[in-house]
Amino acid sequence: MRVLFRKSYKQDIRLFRDRTQAFWYLLFLCIALAAPLFLDGYFLDELSFVYIYAIAGLGLMILTGFSGQVSFGQAAFVAIGAYAHTILLSRYGVPWILSLPLAALITGLVGLAIGRICGRMHGLYLAIATLSIAIVTERLIGGGGDFTGGHRGLPVPGIDIFGIAIDQSWKTYLLNLALFVGAILMTRNLLRTRSGRALIAIRDSEVSARSLGTNVAFYKAYAFFLSAVFAGLAGGLLAHAFYYITPETFGMGESIRLLLMIVVGGIGTIHGAIFGAFFIVLLPTVLSWVKVLLPGAIATSGGFDSLAFGMILLGFILFEPDGLYGRWVKIHHYFNVFPMYKRRSFQRQKTFLKTERLK
Amino acid sequence: MSWLEVENVSLAFGGLKAVDNLSFSVEPGKVFTIIGPNGAGKSTVFNLICRIYDPLEGDIRFGGESLLGARPHEVINHGIARTFQNIELFEHASLLDNLLIGRFRHGRFSPLSELFFLPGQLRQELEHRRKAEEVIEFLDLEGYRHARVADLPYGVRKKTEMARALVASPEILLLDEPSSGLTTEETDDTAFVIEDIREDLGITVVMIEHDMKLVNKVSDKVLAINEGRFLATGSASEVQDDPDVQAAYLGGEAA
Numbered sequence: 062m063r064v065l066f067r068k069s070y071k072q073d074i075r076l077f078r079d080r081t082q083a084f085w086y087l088l089f090l091c092i093a094l095a096a097p098l099f100l101d102g103y104f105l106d107e108l109s110f111v112y113i114y115a116i117a118g119l120g121l122m123i124l125t126g127f128s129g130q131v132s133f134g135q136a137a138f139v140a141i142g143a144y145a146h147t148i149l150l151s152r153y154g155v156p157w158i159l160s161l162p163l164a165a166l167i168t169g170l171v172g173l174a175i176g177r178i179c180g181r182m183h184g185l186y187l188a189i190a191t192l193s194i195a196i197v198t199e200r201l202i203g204g205g206g207d208f209t210g211g212h213r214g215l216p217v218p219g220i221d222i223f224g225i226a227i228d229q230s231w232k233t234y235l236l237n238l239a240l241f242v243g244a245i246l247m248t249r250n251l252l253r254t255r256s257g258r259a260l261i262a263i264r265d266s267e268v269s270a271r272s273l274g275t276n277v278a279f280y281k282a283y284a285f286f287l288s289a290v291f292a293g294l295a296g297g298l299l300a301h302a303f304y305y306i307t308p309e310t311f312g313m314g315e316s317i318r319l320l321l322m323i324v325v326g327g328i329g330t331i332h333g334a335i336f337g338a339f340f341i342v343l344l345p346t347v348l349s350w351v352k353v354l355l356p357g358a359i360a361t362s363g364g365f366d367s368l369a370f371g372m373i374l375l376g377f378i379l380f381e382p383d384g385l386y387g388r389w390v391k392i393h394h395y396f397n398v399f400p401m402y403k404r405r406s407f408q409r410q411k412t413f414l415k416t417e418r419l420k
Numbered sequence: 421m422s423w424l425e426v427e428n429v430s431l432a433f434g435g436l437k438a439v440d441n442l443s444f445s446v447e448p449g450k451v452f453t454i455i456g457p458n459g460a461g462k463s464t465v466f467n468l469i470c471r472i473y474d475p476l477e478g479d480i481r482f483g484g485e486s487l488l489g490a491r492p493h494e495v496i497n498h499g500i501a502r503t504f505q506n507i508e509l510f511e512h513a514s515l516l517d518n519l520l521i522g523r524f525r526h527g528r529f530s531p532l533s534e535l536f537f538l539p540g541q542l543r544q545e546l547e548h549r550r551k552a553e554e555v556i557e558f559l560d561l562e563g564y565r566h567a568r569v570a571d572l573p574y575g576v577r578k579k580t581e582m583a584r585a586l587v588a589s590p591e592i593l594l595l596d597e598p599s600s601g602l603t604t605e606e607t608d609d610t611a612f613v614i615e616d617i618r619e620d621l622g623i624t625v626v627m628i629e630h631d632m633k634l635v636n637k638v639s640d641k642v643l644a645i646n647e648g649r650f651l652a653t654g655s656a657s658e659v660q661d662d663p664d665v666q667a668a669y670l671g672g673e674a675a
């Protein structure tokens with residue numbers, strides 16, 4: 062087994078623990094950068110969707126996975142970002158390079174306002190509140206008349222950065238990849254500094270977070286803000302990927318899908334958001350391959366995709382609550398210590414009595 | 421150096437008077453112990469000092485300044501850190517991360533600098549880490565740095581909570597039953613730790629404790645309360661010899 066020796070405090074603070082880890086991540090980055098050389102447009106577009114969903118997922122991970130506030134409303138923020146970006150571009154002629162961050166900021170401020178209101182709620186109440194936000198947002202956009210295009214929707218202008226048109230799959234792919242990597246780095250930075258630790262503190266024990274100086278309401282709202290900024294960014298990118306947006310694109314079902322995504326990926330980890338995005342985006346493609354092998358009656362029946370998705374989700378909740386990333390860590394460990402793997406190495410030891418919590 | 425003064429403080433939960441016109445003061449550099457039977461209102465006194473509850477009447481001052489204007493998260497900025505009777509750690513984080521959260525008051529909210537990890541951040545993180553290591557060494561927690569708190573044995577978790585309060589560099593430390601649930605050896609160890617906190621770190625300790633051996637060993641002054649009311653105060657032996665205290669422990673109503 063490989064034991065990690067630390068020689069400097071910086072090892073715990075830096076982005077990468079050691080050279081091996083840095084090597085692997087940089088290798089992945091190189092492969093991702095080189096993908097346009099060996100993948101055709103269809104797969105590049107699929108990967109673009111993965112990156113965009115991962116950005117929204119990272120936002121939701123900050124809110125739900127790290128600050129512990131469950132949200133069924135993430136798609137509403139994605140919608141606000143998509144519409145803000147599209148309206149700024151087409152109606153006000155704002156240059157793309159300004160419009161996208163502006164849309165993310167607008168979404169963030171809406172998130173902040175909602176966070177101030179929802180900051181006192183927990184569990185079921187918070188779930189219902191965020192769910193209503195998803196529904197209300199969809200209605201508001203639908204009833205927005207000419208401003209939002211109503212239920213007819215809005216066409217999305219092309220991307221133009223300083224006169225360079227981003228109009229081919231490989232170009233949008235690289236753009237999405239860049240923002241995706243940026244989002245990962247920001248989340249990572251959040252987690253290795255003071256505010257990120259405050260969020261985790263609030264998730265695990267509000268009383269003691271407070272006793273150590275954390276203004277709980279403030280940091281809960283901050284988590285909503287960051288989460289919405291990420292969602293808004295993803296929304297802007299998603300608008301371009303769809304070419305045409307309608308309120309239904311970002312309905313309640315989409316919010317639930319995003320939440321399931323981080324659960325399947327592995328809640329409370331950055332990897333979880335990314336693994337989950339791959340899962341959500343690529344699953345329909347994989348299912349369409351599987352369908353070819355199935356008898357016609359099953360393959361063509363309408364609910365097949367939802368059923369498969371539901372079954373897989375149920376499987377995760379029952380057998381692998383740590384999600385895809387948790388499974389990956391175990392497989393990784395299995396090969397590291399082969400043939401000495403014991404299932405018990407991941408069983409939590411309980412050598413003490415569970416204490417009652419204050420509250 | 422500061423004085424903690426609790427003056428004529430009362431608090432009721434519905435009809436129950438949990439704290440009843442209670443006054444006491446803690447001298448700097450001392451170990452001050454609060455004893456009393458179960459439900460006497462000891463933890464409630466801590467929660468009042470930490471502003472979790474608002475007293476119905478009375479005042480709580482630290483260093484001459486009233487704490488009643490502070491919000492719960494501001495109490496630590498007065499130099500008051502605490503532990504909880506039922507351990508309130510950040511279960512899903514590592515021991516080290518728990519301690520780094522303890523450094524929270526020694527930083528400022530600077531979102532851009534954090535999100536982009538600007539150069540100042542690394543310096544700050546190293547500074548926090550050095551302080552955390554000091555406390556890890558002080559409490560012999562070296563072996564557990566990267567372990568998830570939820571996986572640690574009970575005694576270590578208790579110590580971790582104390583460590584988390586210490587990295588905040590408080591002037592006064594409130595310990596709610598530091599020895600409850602510990603083995604005899606661990607309790608003996610706790611006595612040395614408390615003495616070191618007072619002697620080496622110069623931190624005033626206010627402690628709630630049931631284990632009379634530990635109380636006798638480390639306390640400079642003891643306060644006994646029952647049903648939220650003052651019973652006696654003085655040295656450990658004086659308080660234990662007090663007839664009211666003995667009556668309270670023997671059968672409440674008999675007094």
Ligand SMILES: Nc1ncnc2c1ncn2[C@@H]1O[C@H](COP(=O)(O)OP(=O)(O)OP(=O)(O)O)[C@@H](O)[C@H]1O
Nearest residue numbers: 433436438456457458459460461462463464465505
């Ligand atoms: N939040 C609350 N709501 C209602 N009653 C409470 C609350 N907190 C404490 N009490 C009651 O106030 C009284 C004092 O409680 P407290 O926790 O301060 O006792 P204690 O002296 O710490 O006891 P122990 O030794 O068991 O820890 C008890 O009767 C308790 O039931």
Ligand SMILES: [Mg+2]
Nearest residue numbers: 462463464505
């Ligand atoms: Mg108590």
